[in-house]
Amino acid sequence: MxxxxxxxxxxxxxxxxxxxxxxxxxxxxxxxxxxxxxxxxxxxxxxxxxxxxxxxxxxxxxxxxxxxxxxxxxxxxxxVGVLFQDPLLFPHMSVGGNLMFALPEAVRGRAARAERVAQALEGVGLAGLEARDPATLSGGQKARVALARVLASSxxxxxxxxxxxxxxxxxxxxxxxxxxxxxxxxxxxxxxxxxxxxxxxxxxxxxxxxxx
Incomplete structure (x- = not known):
């Protein structure tokens, strides 16, 4: 219950x-x-x-x-994860950096954190976009990155x-x-x-x- x-x-x-x-x-x-x-x-x-x-x-x-x-x-x-009307991605960070920022502190080590980011992006159909500037993404891609970032925060x-x-x-x-x-x-x-x-x-x- x-x-x-x-x-x-x-x-x-x-x-x-x-x-x-x-x-x-x-x-x-x-x-x-x-x-x-x-x-x-x-x-x-x-x-x-x-x-x-x-x-x-x-x-x-x-x-x-x-x-x-x-x-x-x-x-x-x-x-509690929140998705707003706007993706609210950090413009000074790459796509991967946006997700890295959201990872729980319990995920330790550069390799483990990078792997978690890669899994999150793959889960929303954006595998390999870690280095992309959010400004270069389409509206749909930004929405997917925002979702991946929320899910990455567990x-x-x-x-x-x-x-x-x-x-x-x-x-x-x-x-x-x-x-x-x-x-x-x-x-x-x-x-x-x-x-x-x-x-x-x-x-x-x-x-x-x-x-x-």
Whole structure:
């Protein structure tokens, strides 16, 4: 029962106006989609789970990942991976450098770390691109590198803040399938926020609507 993501009575308010109230469990490899219009509080929910909620909001409730209450931990200790609308790759680092930055400290030794980076890139269909400058990549390649970087950090859950919204239709469908298949492969519970019904349909999980 402890496996996966459990959102336990999380309530978020802005100036005493409640914008999010949620209790939900997401199984390993499963996806919970939170839908609603812009400004409804979707990204705010992710920020609370990730540990970077703006202090203008007040929040209460607990979030557990595999039985551990992550809301009691520092953000860096929560091991929750986040994909945003933009890939947010470090422009001063190579593709390989971006992934190397995300590797856990437990992966020690130059050879072992390089091997982990190579495996992560191969896993998203970008084998051999370690030396590439992120600026030379296509939009789809940047999205794949961002996913590889998150997975390389060994997360225990995955938060998706409309990461497909800036891709064209064909690329969007391909990237969605890659992200969800990698989550299933790694047994990661996923929380997706979106206003796009196609995203929710592709996720094939429970849907919660807020702000309507």
């Amino acid at each position: 402890d496996a996966g993501l459990f959102i336990d009575g999380v309530t978020i308010a802005l100036e005493e106006r409640e914008i999010v109230s949620l209790t939900k469990r997401v199984a390993p490899g499963g996806v919970l989609t939170v839908m609603g219009p812009s400004g409804a509080g979707k990204s705010t929910l992710l920020a609370y789970i990730g540990g970077f909620l703006d202090p203008v909001f007040s929040a209460r409730g607990r979030v557990f990942v595999d039985g551990t209450e992550v809301t009691a931990l520092k953000p860096e200790d929560r091991h 997360p225990r859950a995955l938060l998706l803040d409309e990461p497909f919204s800036k891709l064209d239709a064909e690329l969007r469908a391909q990237t969605r399938e890659l992200v969800f298949s990698k989550a299933r492969e790694n047994g990661l519970p996923v929380l997706l926020v979106t206003h796009d019904a196609a995203d929710a349909e592709a996720a094939s999980g429970d849907i919660v609507r807020i702000g309507e």
